[in-house]
Amino acid sequence: MQTLTVKIRIFPDQPDVLHQLGKEYIRVVNQLTEQAEQLGAFPKMTTKDVETILPSAVCNQTIRDAKSVFRKIKKLGVRPILKKPVYFVNNQNYTVSENSVAFPIVVDGKTKKTAFRVTMTNRDRELLSKGKSGLMRILEKEGKWFAQISVKVPTSVTNNENIMGIDLGLKAPAVAVTSTGKTRFFGSGRHNKYIRRKCQKRRRKLGKLKKLSAIRKLGNKEQRWMKDQNHKISRQIVNTAIQEGVSIIKLEQLENIRKTARTSRKNAKNLHSWTFYQLQQFIFYKANLASIQVVKVNPAYTSQFCPVCGEKNKARDRKYECSCGFNTHRDRVGAIHIMRQPVADGNSLSA
Structure with missing residues (x-):
């Protein structure tokens, strides 16, 4: 239940x-x-x-x-x-x-x-x-x-073993990879950043005018927009999982995401204010309603090791290249490793 x-x-x-x-x-x-x-x-x-x-x-x-x-x-x-x-x-x-x-x-x-x-x-x-x-x-x-x-x-769990790994971030809000090889990107990081900066600029202007009520209303509006984005992304993720016959979704533990996430100094404020936890909760309850389990894994270094040969490399901007010839989007590498990682506590299969 x-x-x-x-x-x-x-x-x-x-x-x-x-x-x-x-x-x-x-x-x-x-x-x-x-x-x-x-x-x-x-x-x-x-x-x-x-x-x-x-x-x-x-x-x-x-x-x-x-x-x-x-x-x-x-x-x-x-x-x-x-x-x-x-x-x-x-x-x-x-x-x-x-x-x-x-x-x-x-x-x-x-x-x-x-x-x-x-x-x-x-x-x-x-x-x-x-x-x-x-x-x-x-x-x-x-x-x-x-x-x-x-x-x-009431919820139930299927016996199918198709797994989906999801990597969360700012430039690509969510990247999903399934064990059958399906890859999909969800959301627009650039659009999100544009809206957030627009609100920040408006907030600074209202602050100089000391319009506190207007600042609160703008903050509430921004929170509603963020919640709506997370609802849409989580719905798209779960719908994709249903279409691909996924039985388990693996998400990264968020406790240290602000320490481990890749971000530039100009994106630091967005990182600390984006509602990663809310997005995970939306994925969790929508997946459970579709009889799909959600588990948590340790995301440390998931975007550095090559998923083919295991060599450690540093991604340049959004590209990941390895000497073995493997190359792809860096967030896709993270999603692949999350999909392959064991559950965080070694026992529980519940997020």
């Missing part, structure tokens, strides 16, 4: 009511946690012990969340104070249909299970139909309301 989050847009007729309930939810969690901290233990309680306007089903969830926050106090030594309004509903108290989601709210002092109009993609509908729904979170972001639903989706 794999746990995913389905995010759907909701359109409340009375957004102020949801905002008020979200603030009340956080207030109750903070209050219960503070009381437990003063007592030194979380007391046994029911919804009758909590003074709140929240529906009893939602109030039950505040007690669970407060217990979870209280456990963190013992680990961190400091009580975290929640601030952002949010509204959690467990899977027994909400229903999702084709074009709506219904959950209990309080209007004029009365609890009522209210249906809200939603928009969702075909992928969202498919996941909700074949998976097991869990906790739902209602939140507002930049004036828009969303329902985030946790979904457990």
